[in-house]
Amino acid sequence: YLNKFYQDYKDEPLVLNQWFQVQASCSLPGGLNRVRILMEHPAFDFNNPNKIRSLIGVFCTNNPMNFHCDRGDGYEFLANQVLALDRLNPQIAARLLSPLTRWRKFPKKRGNLMKNQLSRIILENDLSGDSYEIASKSLS
Numbered sequence: 001y002l003n004k005f006y007q008d009y010k011d012e013p014l015v016l017n018q019w020f021q022v023q024a025s026c027s028l029p030g031g032l033n034r035v036r037i038l039m040e041h042p043a044f045d046f047n048n049p050n051k052i053r054s055l056i057g058v059f060c061t062n063n064p065m066n067f068h069c070d071r072g073d074g075y076e077f078l079a080n081q082v083l084a085l086d087r088l089n090p091q092i093a094a095r096l097l098s099p100l101t102r103w104r105k106f107p108k109k110r111g112n113l114m115k116n117q118l119s120r121i122i123l124e125n126d127l128s129g130d131s132y133e134i135a136s137k138s139l140s
Helices: 002-009 013-024 031-039 049-062 073-086 090-096 108-122 129-139
Strands: none
Touching: 002 013, 013 031, 013 049, 031 049, 031 073, 049 073, 049 090, 073 090, 073 108, 073 129, 090 129, 108 129
C-alpha cells in the first residue's frame, strides 16, 4: 500500500510529507532502520525542513517504542542528525533537540543515554549558538 500510495502521489510534496510521517511513527520493530532507509529515498531531502520534521522529527517525538530503545540507538541517531543538520540549518537542528532535553523525566539508564548525547553535541567544534544554547541549558 505504501508503494502504491507513493506512486499515486509522488508529485505532491505535502502529501509525501504525510507519507514520511506515517512510516516514521509506525511502532512496529525496526523503526530506526526504516527511517534510515527512508532518508535515502529520492523524495527525501535533507535540505528541506518539512522533510526533516516529517521523518526525523516525527520519529523522535511520535515513535517512543523505537526512539527510546534500550541501547540508546535512537538518541545517537538524533544527535548525529542534529550535528549534520546544524551546519545547514541551525534553527531546525536546535528544534530537533527537544526530545533529548527531557532526559530528566526518564529512568536513570535512559536519561543518562540521552544526557550523554547532549554532552557529545556541546563538545562539537563549530556548533551553532542555537544548538549549543538548547543542549547546554538542558544539561545545567
